Amino acid sequence: MALELIKGNVAVAEAAVRAGLVSYFGYPITPQTELLEYVSARMPELNRAFLQAESELGAINMVYGAACTGRRTMTSSSSPGVSLMQEGLSYISCTELPVVVVDVVRGGPGLGNIAPSQADYNQATRGGGHGEYHQIVLAPASVQEAIDLTTLAFDLAEKYRSVVMVLMDGSLGQMMEPAELPPFQPIKTEIPDWAVRGIPGRGKHVLTSINIDPPAQERTNIRLMTRWQEIEANEVRYKGYYLEDAEYLVVGYGTAGRISLSAVRAAREKGLKVGLLRPISLAPFPYEVVSDLAEQAKAFLVVEMNNGQMLEDVRLAVANRKPIAFYGRMGGTVPFADDVLQEIEDLASGQLGLEENPRDRWLAKMRVEFGTGA
Amino acid sequence: MLDTDVKVVYQRPRGFEERPTHYCPGCTHGVAHRLVAEVLEEMGELEHTIGVASVGCSVFAYNYFAFDFVEAPHGRAPAMATGIKRSLPDATVFTYQGDGDLASIGMGEIVAAASRGELITVIFINNANYGMTGGQMAPTTLPGQVTTSSPMGRDVERQGYPIRMVELLSSLDGAAYVVRRSLHDPKNIRMAKKAIRTAFEVQKQGVGFSMVELLSTCPTNWGMTPASARVWLAEHMVPYYPIGDFKVSSSIAYNKPKGGD
Structure with missing residues (x-):
């Protein structure tokens, strides 16, 4: 593989495709839009699913549904759009599903502007939605690192049944640098046991984030916290x-x-x-x-x-x-x-x-x- | 052993779990659930189906159906169903949503799914109020109807007019089969079942988006007996929400088998 001059947003998109991405759902927002534009051509070319959703609410819930089927799925957005996704991220985290989210952060609060920012550190690292949960957050500092961390994000998401956020900023999304893309991974044919797929003879599978009985919710939260401890022990990177x-x-x-x-x-x-x-x-x-x-x-x-x-x-x-x-x-x-x-x-x-x-x-x-x- | 032949004429559909539901006595959710389970069994689709429950009284629908199910955030069931269907194009995917979920907080998702011609089926329960939270005003609450958040009756000047979802969605090119039925008497229940069957066939044949609105009773929150709730539905809801086919794609008519069903 040779170095090529490639834009951050496009590099992340191609890295995701090469990591075996099966479906992408997103909504245009600057400074992330090239990512969505790139996969809008690339995914259909490979006979994989791309859909421009009606909103970030729609996009994250399409990702929620796609993740329930046990295949690699992702969305990408920028700060105001990621705020809209927080409801879905909380549900996804409670349902314990692997999802990759790329956040190309811009200036805020409010509509703010489209310039590079790191203002969403707290939202990303504290679990920006309601309830108590964690998500893995990876922060690249170059286009090459954005590629490498996107590949890693899919593996970590599956390993821990967790949301993994690649936290970029507008400059990383927009800049062009020489970088090397990884080889193509085949799409995984092994489907995790927990997935909902309508498989005859296997018995019913249900995926939900509701635990109406408080002790059941507490049990779930203990499981989530225990998994987070494991992540803290094994996945620190610097x-x-x-x-x-x-x-x-x-x-x-x-x-x-x-x-x-x-x-x-x-x-x-x-x-x-x-x-x-x-x-x-x-x-x-x-x-x-x-x-x-x-x-x-x-x-x-x-x-x-x-x-x-x-x-x-x-x-x-x-x-x-x-x-x-x-x-x-x-x-x-x-x-x-x-x-x-x-x-x-x-x-x-x-x-x-x-x-x-x-x-x-x-x-x-x-x-x-x-x-x-x- | 009896000397006469014994023939089972009525039993629990295979698509149903053997457990009592949490629905109130007289509520038509049970009827709607049963119709869906019967249709999917008759189509041989039970084990190829993924249901998407919504937020509201039917949030626990997955406890009663005996096939794969997920549970969506409030109003987002059509988006979640889209993600599933695009991942598993051969599966039968449906949402089961109430009127608060679909016509209020989920308006964006349902309109977008219908306009895309998403190959999903939507079972839409319209009982003119928010049942789960104790009977507040819904977008479908009738003018003058008393609810816990319209205690003087829905005043259309201040609280707006009810939304007729089927009529609204029928204007979209992606919507292939959008109809309204009612569950207040046996004749209408039989009509509802036929419509649900057609809706799932429309999905299976890849014609487009399909939705069956089912006018339903909510005796507890309406403050009525089950019997009087059915009468109230017929006398007040049906005139406002007419039963009928509001969008039937020409390709459905074309594909209709000759010689009846």
Whole structure:
């Protein structure tokens, strides 16, 4: 396989097709639409199911039905559309079905804009719908990683009978990079035992998310939580850069992590002992890795394209042992590597104390910058 | 042993589980369930069928039918059925939805499924109120009808007019067979069964979207005896929701076998 120049949204779509996707249901929304457009031609060409739904409500419930039949299915959308899908995601999670959702996040809240954002970290990692459940969240930082994680998403969804969300952002969806696509996987002919398929002589199968008897619901929730513990134990993924001797640690994921890497390299050139931790699985979050690094590091800098959402997970892991600074851009604004470098240099000056709230400190600076008063 | 030949003339259809339902005495859900089970058995489709239950009194329909079933979020049954049908084109797929589910919260999904000509069958129970939650006003509640959320009677100036779903969907090209029947007396029940059979045949032959609306009683929430509820249905619902065939694709007429059924 050779490298080819390919757009993020298209790369994810082709990766899903090659992972043995049997059906796709979606609704147009920027900056995700190329994914839907691509599969609208590709799936029928392979005699597989594609349907443009009437809404994201329709799309996620078509996926719900398709997942009940035990075949690989997915949808993709962007922030406002994924909000509409939360009802379905809660039902799917309770019914314990494998579903892959690609969320190409854009600026919000509200209709917001179509620029790249990470504002939906909380919605994705906390189980954005009602009730208590978890979903696996994978965050690529390049087109190649988006391809690889899409392939992985289908395997994890089936292994754990879980929703797996590939959490991208507008820039990853829209950018073109050289990447290598994986070979074609054959469509799985083995159908899981739990599937609803109308098979003569097998006896009746029912898939539902209702447990009208509260102890039955509690039993279901215990099973879901136990499975999540297993996922936490086995599916934490991250990438570390310059960690061995790092005294200062930057934590960022996806596009923010990639921009931070440029800043970390520039800081290294200036002689600063800085490392980068880039979480790939946002749920399960690499708490233990961050906790271990807190022993080694003097201070942390969390960089996100939001108001400090992963920041809370880092704070949980660091547990007030070391100072934490936060640098975030919101509303579809992307940080510059130079700005992150400036933050690293500020951090390395050693002025930051344990008592400061990283979000308050950051917001005060932002207000000054925007001239809205500190 | 009896000397005379014993012939079974009436028994539980094979498509039914042997368990009592949770439906109120006199409610016509049981009749509608039975008609669906009988038709699927007669067509030999029982083991090729996947039902989609909805939210409302029939949320537990899968407890009573003896074949594969899933349970959809409120109003989303046609979308879920679409996902199943597109994955398993050879299966017989139907939704079983009430009027709150189909005509209110699920309006988008049902219109889209019908316009796509989705090869699913919809059994639509219209009992003019939300049964499961205790008898609130539904889109199908008649003008002046008292419910727990229209305690002075449905005032059309403030609460709008009832929706005639069959008439509405019949304007869509994808809808192949869209009819209304009633379950208030034996004659109408027999007519309803024939319509349900036709609807499933339409799906099987790939003609298009099919839906049978069944005017139904809700004695508990209407505050009536089962017998008076049937009379009320005939006297008040049938005039507003006329029984009839509102969309029958010309290809259905063409395929109709000669020499009766």
